[in-house]
Amino acid sequence: MIDLLKTMEFTPFLLSFKLAFITTLILFFISLPLGWFLSQTNSKFKPILEAITALPIVLPPSVLGFYILWALSANSPIGEFFENTFGVKLVFNFTGLVVASCFYSLPFMVQPLQSGFESINKNMLEASYICGKSKFQTLIKVALPNIKPALITALIVTFAHTVGEFGVVLMVGGSIPGDTKVASVAIYEMVEIMDYSSAHIYSAIMVIISFIVLLSVYIFNGRSNKKFSGVA
Template identity: 65%
Template sequence: MIELFSSINFTPFYVSFKLAFITTIVLFFAVMPLAWCLSQSKSHLKPFVETLAALPLVLPPTVMGFYILFAFSKNSPLGAFLEQTFGISFVFTFSGLVFASCIYSLPFMFQPLLSGFESLNKNLLEASYLSGKSKFATLFLIVLPNIKPSILTALVITFAHTVGEFGIVLMIGGSIDGETKVASIAIYEFAELLDFKSAHVYSLIMLAMSFLVLFVVYFFNQKAKNARS
């Protein structure tokens, strides 16, 4: 068993974790203001924005990957403009994986944060405003500390979901060693080559990590609930 694990190329796992970490950080700071504003809004556009944010949950990854390829390929006006002007390419590059992952994992960050904001006791907000705190100060000093379980859920689930991505990663990034080849792609390729031993080892590692991630979420959420009761 030790010899088997010592022969494993851990680079795909490194790429997976790097992608998941960057995606999670970007989404947290990008989605948090949106979720906060929507939680305080009574606009008729709120259901429309919520629908757009939740769309990746039901949209097949291949559909999303196809339209990203269509929009950002070198043959498209937008893709050609970005590459010629800024030297940015979203197709078969790590930056493209980050962009696609941010879109595909957006609901997993957005939904827990929105639920946490909406479940917050409104009296806390009113007390903060009456004490003279601005909306910005209220968000960071009052709101976020009181929705820690929701933040933890959003961060961990987003990270775990990004690590396990396959369809959209394959379409946008392909399988470039050390650049876009993530663990899920490596497992797929091992299965295609009938190298089931390596596929089993990679899958077991992914299974163990997924279980650990979910256990952390449920453990700390349960601990928070017990502390409040």
């Protein structure tokens, strides 16, 4: 077992963490105003926007991956524009993985933030507006500091969800060593060639990471709830 660990290639894990970190960072800045808007608006189009945002949760990864692959390929207006204008190909490279991951993990960032904003006392927000603060100032200085459990949940779950991606990542990025071959894809290939010993180690690492992530979320939220209720 020790000899096997020494000979194993752990670059796929580094790629997975890199992808998850970049995706989480991008989605935070996208989802913060989106979650805030969804929590405050009474528009009749709100359910439609919420459904579109949550679509990646219910769509099969192969379906979502196919449409993202088509949208980013050189045969689509978007892919053609980026390739002709910037010389950037958006499929079968790390850039394409980031774009695909942002679509796939979007609801895991938006929904906790939206729920957190909706739980804030409306009087607190009204007081901020009365004091002359803009909506942006209210969001950053009043709302955001008061949804720490929801914020931590959104960040951690989005990161973990991105680390565990498979279907969308495989379709959009393929399996290019050192570029798009992330941990989930590496495990799939190990099983294909019946290298079960390596697959067991990779899978065990993923299980441990997932458990630690979820445990951290529950512990943090449990402590936050106790603090909020006044129980030390």
